Amino acid sequence: MTSDDQRILILDTTLRDGEQTQGVSFSPDEKVNIAKALLELLRVDRIEVASARVSEGELAAVAQIIDWARPKGLDGRVEVLGFVDGGRSVDWIRRAGGQVINLLAKGSEKHCRTQLGKTPEQHAEDVRADITIARERGLAVNLYLEDWSNGYADNPAYVYALIEALAESGVGHFMLPDTLGVMTPERVFAALSDMIRRFPDCRFDFHPHNDYGLATANVFAAAQAGAAAVHCTVNCLGERAGNASLAEVVVNLRDQLSLEIGIDESHLGRVSELVQYFSGKRIGDNAPIVGDDVFTQTAGIHADGDNKGSLYHTKLSPERFGRRRVYALGKLAGKASLAKNLERIGITLSEENQRKVLKRIVELGDSKKTITAEDLPFIIAEVLESKDYSHAELIACNVSSSYGLESTASIKLCLRGEHLTATGSGNGGFDAFNKALARVVKTQGLSLPALVDYEVRIPKGGRTDALTECTISWADDRGTFKTRGVHANQVFAAIGATMRMLNLVIHWSLKRQRDLADAKAAAESAA
Numbered sequence: 001m002t003s004d005d006q007r008i009l010i011l012d013t014t015l016r017d018g019e020q021t022q023g024v025s026f027s028p029d030e031k032v033n034i035a036k037a038l039l040e041l042l043r044v045d046r047i048e049v050a051s052a053r054v055s056e057g058e059l060a061a062v063a064q065i066i067d068w069a070r071p072k073g074l075d076g077r078v079e080v081l082g083f084v085d086g087g088r089s090v091d092w093i094r095r096a097g098g099q100v101i102n103l104l105a106k107g108s109e110k111h112c113r114t115q116l117g118k119t120p121e122q123h124a125e126d127v128r129a130d131i132t133i134a135r136e137r138g139l140a141v142n143l144y145l146e147d148w149s150n151g152y153a154d155n156p157a158y159v160y161a162l163i164e165a166l167a168e169s170g171v172g173h174f175m176l177p178d179t180l181g182v183m184t185p186e187r188v189f190a191a192l193s194d195m196i197r198r199f200p201d202c203r204f205d206f207h208p209h210n211d212y213g214l215a216t217a218n219v220f221a222a223a224q225a226g227a228a229a230v231h232c233t234v235n236c237l238g239e240r241a242g243n244a245s246l247a248e249v250v251v252n253l254r255d256q257l258s259l260e261i262g263i264d265e266s267h268l269g270r271v272s273e274l275v276q277y278f279s280g281k282r283i284g285d286n287a288p289i290v291g292d293d294v295f296t297q298t299a300g301i302h303a304d305g306d307n308k309g310s311l312y313h314t315k316l317s318p319e320r321f322g323r324r325r326v327y328a329l330g331k332l333a334g335k336a337s338l339a340k341n342l343e344r345i346g347i348t349l350s351e352e353n354q355r356k357v358l359k360r361i362v363e364l365g366d367s368k369k370t371i372t373a374e375d376l377p378f379i380i381a382e383v384l385e386s387k388d389y390s391h392a393e394l395i396a397c398n399v400s401s402s403y404g405l406e407s408t409a410s411i412k413l414c415l416r417g418e419h420l421t422a423t424g425s426g427n428g429g430f431d432a433f434n435k436a437l438a439r440v441v442k443t444q445g446l447s448l449p450a451l452v453d454y455e456v457r458i459p460k461g462g463r464t465d466a467l468t469e470c471t472i473s474w475a476d477d478r479g480t481f482k483t484r485g486v487h488a489n490q491v492f493a494a495i496g497a498t499m500r501m502l503n504l505v506i507h508w509s510l511k512r513q514r515d516l517a518d519a520k521a522a523a524e525s526a527a
């Protein structure tokens with residue numbers, strides 16, 4: 001027995017069911033990149049990558065995935081949904097080099113009679129014929145029983161008879177979809193336990209849908225009942241309300257059921273981002289595990305409890321997923337939230353000054369301002385009137401954005417007392433500004449962090465004369481951090497965020513120099 005026979009497997013169907021999300025269509029290259037991330041980074045056991053006979057582009061995508069997977073011995077993990085169509089799906093999958101067909105049979109008598117217009121016996125015969133063709137052409141066959149949840153509820157005898165008829169053809173792997181997402185965990189557990197008891201030689205997968213928001217809970221119940229594999233998608237993509245979220249499934253199987261699964265959870269966030277990017281579907285900030293805010297404690301009382309004994313920590317530590325815990329700054333922040341943020345950016349303040357800064361944070365929060373941890377030094381500087389964070393000031397700039405021509409920028413900066421000018425050209429006004437800025441800072445021996453994300457928001461209501469808020473994420477050897485800028489003009493909002501970044505970078509570099517000098521002096525006096 002291999003370890004894959006003993007442990008529950010995960011089938012990710014982002015590239016098949018996920019592509020049935022309204023408005024989502026992956027290009028062949030995007031599919032290949034997602035397939036690589038799923039199999040290599042996350043180490044998902046099986047992936048379903050397409051529906052057969054969809055298009056030539058889809059054929060090319062499957063072929064490219066298989067070409068990449070074969071030398072690595074991963075091609076047996078790449079599966080394709082096929083139809084009962086007299087072998088045409090089988091041919092299509094063989095042309096792409098695929099090895100596994102997930103053949104779509106009808107799991108409810110209603111679908112069989114109403115959609116196909118066949119008797120159960122005729123349908124079983126047709127499926128058997130396609131199984132034979134697939135086998136002759138060297139494909140491994142798994143069988144989906146579409147609409148199984150309703151079929152089992154309405155007439156379980158139909159389901160049993162179909163499985164018996166198909167098992168006679170030597171198929172032992174059935175995939176049971178809750179096609180319309182109507183099941184509850186109790187019903188999944190009871191139905192799947194019954195199927196497993198009745199057909200002890202068969203393996204059963206459970207395929208959920210999230211119409212009632214129960215997809216993850218249903219997967220949980222399927223795992224408890226002894227499913228051989230459970231299906232899910234990255235970011236809960238899928239037909240209608242989607243499938244079960246891969247990230248949620250992983251943590252529940254691992255933490256709540258103590259099941260052994262092979263997924264490398266440290267990459268869940270990265271792969272979620274990749275899929276957001278390629279699908280164009282952003283996830284909510286509060287999506288469990290992968291949402292932006294899910295490791296952020298907002299209430300001051302939570303920060304206080306964590307300070308006194310990690311009272312608000314659970315097994316879901318952000319570090320498991322390559323993230324870190326954040327304490328939000330806003331009108332609900334308390335002394336402990338401020339202390340946690342000060343500790344993170346390495347600033348010490350007297351009690352009195354902490355009180356003043358907190359008062360200002362609450363005022364800003366009250367006026368609906370978003371405050372990031374990286375805004376904190378500027379708030380401190382403003383409240384305490386310190387010059388600690390004003391190393392660089394933009395004196396003047398002229399930015400031109402052009403269509404069909406390169407955009408240009410001329411800038412004049414005061415950098416630690418020195419007036420400097422530079423010009424730059426680039427792909428858009430902000431890019432041109434950055435090129436000019438990079439030139440100036442280079443003359444001062446500084447380098448700028450990489451820009452990794454850029455978000456622009458206007459207040460709801462769609463006014464074109466409204467202020468724009470630009471939040472930029474940067475990355476350097478300290479990790480990632482965000483800065484914000486606000487201006488009526490989007491480019492100047494971005495420039496505002498960039499100037500904040502520059503001031504922080506200079507501050508950190510000066511602090512590093514001071515720390516090194518102090519350490520050297522301490523070492524010399526000890527010697």
Ligand SMILES: CC(C)C(=O)C(=O)O
Pocket residue numbers: 017104144146147177178179180207209
């Ligand atoms: C196409 C089938 C397998 C499906 O996704 C479902 O029934 O939910």
